[in-house]
Amino acid sequence: xxxxxxxxxxxxxxxxxxxxxxxxxxxxxxxxxxxxxxxxxxxxxxxxxxxxxxxxxxxxxxxxxxxxxxxxxxxxxxxxxxxxxxxxxxxxxxxxxxxxxxxxxxxxxxxxxxxxxxxxxxxxxxxxxxxxxxxxxxxxxxxxxxxxxxxxxxxxxxxxxxxxxxxxxxxxxxxxxxxxxxxxxxxxxxxxxxxxxxxxxxxxxxxxxxxxxxxxxxxxxxxxxxxxxxxxxxxxxxxxxxxxxxxxxxxxxxxxxxxxxxxxxxxxxxxxxxxxxxxxxxxxxxxxxxxxxxxxxxxxxxxxxxxxxxxxxxxxxxxxxxxxxxxxxxxxxxxxxxxxxxxxxxxxxxxxxxxxxxxxxxxxxxxxxxxxxxxxxxxxxxxxxxxxxxxxxxxxxxxxxxxxxxxxxxxxxxxxxxxxxxxxxxxxxxxxxxxxxxxx
Numbered sequence: 001x002x003x004x005x006x007x008x009x010x011x012x013x014x015x016x017x018x019x020x021x022x023x024x025x026x027x028x029x030x031x032x033x034x035x036x037x038x039x040x041x042x043x044x045x046x047x048x049x050x051x052x053x054x055x056x057x058x059x060x061x062x063x064x065x066x067x068x069x070x071x072x073x074x075x076x077x078x079x080x081x082x083x084x085x086x087x088x089x090x091x092x093x094x095x096x097x098x099x100x101x102x103x104x105x106x107x108x109x110x111x112x113x114x115x116x117x118x119x120x121x122x123x124x125x126x127x128x129x130x131x132x133x134x135x136x137x138x139x140x141x142x143x144x145x146x147x148x149x150x151x152x153x154x155x156x157x158x159x160x161x162x163x164x165x166x167x168x169x170x171x172x173x174x175x176x177x178x179x180x181x182x183x184x185x186x187x188x189x190x191x192x193x194x195x196x197x198x199x200x201x202x203x204x205x206x207x208x209x210x211x212x213x214x215x216x217x218x219x220x221x222x223x224x225x226x227x228x229x230x231x232x233x234x235x236x237x238x239x240x241x242x243x244x245x246x247x248x249x250x251x252x253x254x255x256x257x258x259x260x261x262x263x264x265x266x267x268x269x270x271x272x273x274x275x276x277x278x279x280x281x282x283x284x285x286x287x288x289x290x291x292x293x294x295x296x297x298x299x300x301x302x303x304x305x306x307x308x309x310x311x312x313x314x315x316x317x318x319x320x321x322x323x324x325x326x327x328x329x330x331x332x333x334x335x336x337x338x339x340x341x342x343x344x345x346x347x348x349x350x351x352x353x354x355x356x357x358x359x360x361x362x363x364x365x366x367x368x369x370x371x372x373x374x375x376x377x378x379x380x381x382x383x384x385x386x387x388x389x390x391x392x393x394x395x396x397x398x399x400x401x402x403x404x405x406x407x408x409x410x411x412x413x414x415x416x417x418x419x420x421x422x423x424x425x426x427x428x429x430x431x432x433x434x435x436x437x438x439x440x
Contacts, residue, residue, distance in 0.1 A: 006203035007037035007164065011172065011193030014045025014053060015210040016267040017123055019081075020088025023130060029208070029270050030131055030167075036206070038162065038196055040172045041127050042189040043119025044081060054078055054119035055173075061106050062115040075103060082122055089130045098122050114181045117174040120189065124171035133167035142175030142195055144182050150175075150195060150254070158199025170196055190251035198254040205255045206263045207247060213264040213275030217291045217434045218243065221427050226438060228289055230276045235289065235379050236262075238416045242292035242377035247277075287386045288437040291430055293376035295423050296344045297329065299407075302358060303337045303366040313362060314338060320357045324350045329375060330409050330418060336365075339407070341420070344371065373406055374426040377418045378433060384413040390437075391417070397436040403429050 012026050030036045043054040057078045064071035079099050086095030102118045121137070128135035141158050143151040154175070162168055172189025174181055184191045190207065197205040214236065217225040231239075233256050237249040247264060255262060265274040300321075307313050314333070321328055321340055328342045351369070358367055383390050387410070394417065398405060406420040421429050 005164065006035075007200055008033065008035045008204050008206055009038040009040065009193055009197040009200065009202040010036050010206040010208060011040040011189055012042065012267065013189065013207075013209045014042040014055075016208050017041050017127070018044045018047045018051075020085045022267070023085065023089060023127065025267055025270075026127070026208075027131060029267065032270070035203070037164070037167055038200060038202070039127060039131065039133065039167070039169045040189060040193040040196060041120060041123045041169065042172050043123055044085070052077065054081060054123075055116055058115050058119055059112070062112045065106060065109055071106065075106065078102075078119075082126070085126060089126060091126060091129050094129065095122070095126060098125055111180070113174065113183045116183050117171070117181050120171035120173045124169050128169035131167060131169065133169050136161060136168055136170050138171050138174055138192060139176035139181055141170065141199075142192065144175050144177040146177065148177075148182075154195060155199045158196060162196075162200055185251075188251070190248060194252040194254040197260055198258045201258070202255075202260055204261050204263050205252070206265055207252075208265045208267045210266060210268060211264070212266045212269055212272045214239065214247070214277075214290070216289060216438050217430060218293075221430045222291075222434050225434065227272075228275050229273070230278065230281050231289060232281055232381055232415075233277060233279060234415055235381060236277045238377060238379045239290045239292045242375065242379075242416075242418070243294040281381070286380060286438065287382035287390050288378045288380040290379045291376065291434050291437065292379065293374055293426065293430055294343070295374040295426050297341055297373050297375055297420070298344045298347055299339045299341045299370040299373070299420075300354065300358075301337060301339045301366075301368045301370065302362065302364050303368075304362060304364040305336050307338065308333075308335045310362075316361050317358070320354060320361065323357075324354055326350065326354075332407050332409055339370075341375070341407075370406070372423045373420050374423050374429075375418055375420055376426070376429055376433065377416050378437060379416045381415045383415055383417065393436055394419070394433065397432050398429060401425075401428060401432050403432075 016026055017023055045053050057074050060074040061071040082095050082099055086092035106115055125135055143154045145151050172192035174183045176182060193205060213227045215225040216228055219225055240247060240249045259279055262277040263274050266272055302317055317338055326342050326346045328340050330341055332339050355367055358364060403421055403425045409418045
């Protein structure tokens with residue numbers, strides 16, 4: 001292989017490696033560009049709606065062993081999937097050996113993290129053998145500190161062990177701390193790929209999945225939404241945080257910090273260029289490029305005359321919610337009131353305690369709650385320059401549909417506007433805003 005000055009790091013999600021035929025697609029994609037030198041696979045995902053993810057099966061094995069119950073049926077499902085993959089890729093014998101190592105580790109009760117990570121470990125070995133590349137275990141590269149943060153030593157290890165003239169496969173989803181294997185949050189292969197991409201100073205971090213890229217709206221709400229060709233890290237972060245389900249931006253912070261472009265691609269439509277996520281862009285002329293949102297929010301409204309002159313009031317209010325383990329979406333304020341908005345699932349029997357703490361610390365005039373509403377976010381880096389026009393279009397569109405806006409939030413020169421509407425009109429609002437800003 002020829003030397004590559006700045007390689008491409010390609011992460012393939014669970015659907016991309018779900019079976020042997022899918023892995024063959026991955027092989028074609030890797031072979032089509034010699035710059036793709038570092039491959040990061042997830043564990044096999046679902047092949048159909050009735051199927052189970054390999055990681056879920058392995059977690060079931062762990063749970064059963066913890067309860068001193070038989071886990072063989074769950075492990076047989078894991079073995080069957082991987083052995084089928086091995087037969088289809090002409091590596092059945094080594095797959096049996098790798099599975100035997102996993103089986104022994106489960107018997108030895110090596111723990112949840114070790115067991116859950118074995119799906120990526122076996123997949124990485126299979127892919128390395130099929131691609132003719134070198135397998136490097138993630139626990140030899142990715143070192144985590146006690147608080148779960150990445151140890152800077154990680155990047156030196158990556159630089160030392162990955163050369164520019166070889167193809168490497170590194171399993172996603174885990175690293176190592178002082179206690180042994182440590183898995184990331186679900187979807188953690190994105191984290192691995194981002195760490196490795198930063199470590200090798202990749203020219204692009206490719207994230208291969210089963211969609212053509214980031215869509216301008218949720219296809220479950222809007223029929224045939226457009227794929228966004230290019231957007232910034234900030235825009236993607238807003239869309240992801242507000243509900244766009246393609247890439248969790250927190251998972252790829254290492255590449256954002258390094259300024260490495262992220263390319264979302266479709267394993268099953270590799271000719272499509274996908275979505276490029278970059279630091280800055282000049283390509284889009286639209287003020288708004290995406291609409292995202294989620295349902296089922298709750299707002300606590302705290303009213304107290306002269307609250308704006310009460311030093312520390314906002315801090316005290318937010319501290320009460322923090323101590324109740326509730327993270328808020330945003331907190332609109334006025335002279336005599338402050339609302340704290342968060343997802344309903346977080347309340348979980350905590351309302352009485354929050355009210356008691358608010359009464360004790362602030363002695364408010366009134367505390368009320370508003371339930372069953374949704375937050376919708378319109379996103380675009382062109383919003384600051386055309387904020388008045390965007391606001392006018394937003395409110396006139398919703399007024400025409402008879403939709404009442406419960407609240408609105410826009411930071412100075414921000415690239416997003418967040419509004420609240422009743423749950424029952426959520427889908428209608430998203431579609432009307434999509435038509436007004438994007439489909440036009």
